[in-house]
Amino acid sequence: MSSAGISSVDRFTEVLKELLERSRRIKPHGGIEPALTSSTFEGEVESITKRVKDGLSANKSQDHYAALETSCRNIFYNLLASTSIEDDSFGPIWDLLDIVSILSDPLLCEPGLVFWLVEELLDSQTIDGCRLIFDYLDSRRERLTAKHFKQKQLIILRACNELLRRLSRAEDTVFCGRVFIFMFQSFPLGDRSSVNLRGEYHVENVTVFEKTQGKLDESSEGAMEIDQKTITTGTESTPSDNPPTATNVEADTSTPQPADTATKSVKIDAQGEKPQETEPDTDTLYPIFWSLQDTFSQPTRLFDTQVFSSFRSGLDLTLRKFKFVQQHQQSRGTSKPLPSPTRPLKRKRSDITSSDHHTKQQLASSFNPRYLTSRDLFELEISDLAFRRHILVQALILVDFLLSLTPKAKRKLEHSSNKSVLYNYTLAEEDIKWATATRAEIATYLQQGQEGKFYYRMVDTVLSRDKNWVHWKAGGCVAIEETPLSADFVFDSQRGAQKTCAPRRIRPTPLGSLDLSFLSNTGDEGQAQGLEALKKPDRYTLPKVEDYQVSIMEDEFDMDMAQTDEEKEGAAEARASKMWRALRIASKSRLNLFDKLEDGKGLEPLFEKPASMETGDENEGTKGEVVENRRKNESVKGDMEEIAKKEVDGVNDDGTMEAVPTGVEAT
Numbered sequence: 001m002s003s004a005g006i007s008s009v010d011r012f013t014e015v016l017k018e019l020l021e022r023s024r025r026i027k028p029h030g031g032i033e034p035a036l037t038s039s040t041f042e043g044e045v046e047s048i049t050k051r052v053k054d055g056l057s058a059n060k061s062q063d064h065y066a067a068l069e070t071s072c073r074n075i076f077y078n079l080l081a082s083t084s085i086e087d088d089s090f091g092p093i094w095d096l097l098d099i100v101s102i103l104s105d106p107l108l109c110e111p112g113l114v115f116w117l118v119e120e121l122l123d124s125q126t127i128d129g130c131r132l133i134f135d136y137l138d139s140r141r142e143r144l145t146a147k148h149f150k151q152k153q154l155i156i157l158r159a160c161n162e163l164l165r166r167l168s169r170a171e172d173t174v175f176c177g178r179v180f181i182f183m184f185q186s187f188p189l190g191d192r193s194s195v196n197l198r199g200e201y202h203v204e205n206v207t208v209f210e211k212t213q214g215k216l217d218e219s220s221e222g223a224m225e226i227d228q229k230t231i232t233t234g235t236e237s238t239p240s241d242n243p244p245t246a247t248n249v250e251a252d253t254s255t256p257q258p259a260d261t262a263t264k265s266v267k268i269d270a271q272g273e274k275p276q277e278t279e280p281d282t283d284t285l286y287p288i289f290w291s292l293q294d295t296f297s298q299p300t301r302l303f304d305t306q307v308f309s310s311f312r313s314g315l316d317l318t319l320r321k322f323k324f325v326q327q328h329q330q331s332r333g334t335s336k337p338l339p340s341p342t343r344p345l346k347r348k349r350s351d352i353t354s355s356d357h358h359t360k361q362q363l364a365s366s367f368n369p370r371y372l373t374s375r376d377l378f379e380l381e382i383s384d385l386a387f388r389r390h391i392l393v394q395a396l397i398l399v400d401f402l403l404s405l406t407p408k409a410k411r412k413l414e415h416s417s418n419k420s421v422l423y424n425y426t427l428a429e430e431d432i433k434w435a436t437a438t439r440a441e442i443a444t445y446l447q448q449g450q451e452g453k454f455y456y457r458m459v460d461t462v463l464s465r466d467k468n469w470v471h472w473k474a475g476g477c478v479a480i481e482e483t484p485l486s487a488d489f490v491f492d493s494q495r496g497a498q499k500t501c502a503p504r505r506i507r508p509t510p511l512g513s514l515d516l517s518f519l520s521n522t523g524d525e526g527q528a529q530g531l532e533a534l535k536k537p538d539r540y541t542l543p544k545v546e547d548y549q550v551s552i553m554e555d556e557f558d559m560d561m562a563q564t565d566e567e568k569e570g571a572a573e574a575r576a577s578k579m580w581r582a583l584r585i586a587s588k589s590r591l592n593l594f595d596k597l598e599d600g601k602g603l604e605p606l607f608e609k610p611a612s613m614e615t616g617d618e619n620e621g622t623k624g625e626v627v628e629n630r631r632k633n634e635s636v637k638g639d640m641e642e643i644a645k646k647e648v649d650g651v652n653d654d655g656t657m658e659a660v661p662t663g664v665e666a667t
Contacts, residue, residue: 019099127166392446
């Protein structure tokens with residue numbers, strides 16, 4: 001690209017060469033690593049920015065894009081023409097791409113310029129050279145896609161798709177995976193670039209196989225047997241419902257059928273109860289098996305009743321053949337082989353271990369994007385476990401598609417906006433039962449064999465996640481990523497969290513608490529305060545019955561002197577409360593007096609002292625009361641003796657006779 005005589009191009013070329021010279025001193029051995037950053041050049045990028053702005057006029061502020069692009073392309077083409085990508089001298093090109101990436105971040109050049117140069121670099125190199133270019137892209141992916149991705153995404157998509165067209169899916173499988181992974185990691189999760197919004201199918205992928213049966217001898221009798229159950233157009237039939245007659249057989253136009261297959265399909269025992277399944281013939285299965293690929297590549301063909309019936313019979317026949325192959329392999333594996341004279345009877349443990357490792361490697365690397373459809377290889381293919389699993393995974397995907405057409409599944413998507421992926425066809429109840437049973441049968445089969453549990457779990461996980469993508473696509477691909485939070489919101493949240501978690505000063509009186517100042521011991525002199533006041537005996541000592549006598553009398557007086565009904569009612573309630581408390585206390589010591597109480601006449605009998613209190617025989621009184629009682633008894637005794645003496649004389653003072661008192665006689 002000629003740019004002689006253009007001052008801006010020459011000026012940018014000079015600046016880029018200075019940066020490349022600086023990078024050569026930092027990375028003398030070339031290579032992809034380490035990556036160059038703006039801090040590597042110690043502020044030279046800022047000086048370049050100032051020089052660019054000073055050298056351009058105000059009305060031509062965007063002209064430096066074209067000038068800088070021209071300078072980069074000139075240096076790029078000169079380096080590319082003089083160096084090979086395998087040599088260490090190719091390092092300046094990696095450095096140039098890093099420099100262009102640094103200049104594109106502050107928009108000193110076109111943001112997509114670095115990927116334009118990468119696209120041309122991919123076109124100029126072989127497949128091996130492209131692998132080295134992707135080593136560079138993988139190491140710089142986050143940095144290249146961090147800023148201005150909208151200006152770069154179409155260039156990335158175009159360059160990667162052009163490279164994928166050059167790669168062989170059979171020989172460069174791993175490299176194809178690297179390209180896809182780079183695109184998946186570069187583009188956002190909700191990007192529509194590979195969504196297939198219209199739900200189009202890859203109908204160009206046509207599987208070609210042999211239509212004629214060259215190995216089949218039509219003149220021989222009993223050359224093959226086809227199960228009547230698998231080629232009838234209806235559901236799974238029993239001998240009592242659909243007898244195996246020629247009227248129930250529907251021949252596929254693309255699949256030649258033998259004339260005597262309908263009469264030799266099912267073997268019935270003597271009692272006619274249970275049909276015995278026979279192994280399908282390989283030559284008969286061949287065209288039926290490969291014709292399933294047309295349905296796999298275009299599932300909407302199943303909306304036709306005839307195609308759906310043929311697919312059901314073909315899939316059932318294929319699955320039954322796979323089961324027989326699995327049984328044969330298991331029987332051969334458990335049976336002991338005959339000893340061969342050319343080999344030892346026992347193998348070394350190292351040979352067994354290496355053989356098992358080789359089998360695992362075969363299962364892990366048995367991917368082939370195109371099937372070999374030769375009739376001669378068909379029997380070998382179906383004996384391969386990896387091949388059978390691939391076919392059944394295809395069938396599992398298609399059965400899940402059919403189950404998404406049930407009325408229950410369609411109700412979940414009835415409000416979806418993308419009508420192009422929604423179909424008017426609804427699966428019949430009979431077909432739903434068949435699809436559900438077939439899916440369970442395939443799932444059971446995939447779990448058999450070496451690491452079958454792990455294999456099926458991986459497949460089921462992928463299909464489960466794919467259903468979420470289908471729902472997302474049917475909803476119009478709503479944005480998945482959330483908008484980033486603003487800096488002010490983050491700072492406010494941090495301050496609120498710090499304020500909430502900060503230690504707080506305790507209030508002297510917490511909210512909702514009682515004032516406990518009465519517990520303090522400060523108060524008037526001579527009066528107990530605080531806790532000491534709570535220790536008074538009258539607070540915890542049970543009162544006597546006599547203590548309520550005066551209070552009850554006062555309440556009765558208040559009732560008589562009350563002037564209003566409220567006062568009289570209040571006094572009556574107080575009297576009733578005190579009477580009830582007096583009765584409770586008296587029930588422990590004076591229960592015998594309760595018979596003397598009468599309703600409405602008060603508690604006067606309850607307050608009378610018992611006779612035991614007068615004689616002093618009871619211990620309820622104090623010691624002084626007992627002594628006083630004894631003195632009274634002695635004085636009474638003296639009086640009684642004097643009276644007795646007079647009775648002995650028999651004459652009173654007035655000269656009359658006095659009768660003897662009964663009490664004295666008793667004494």
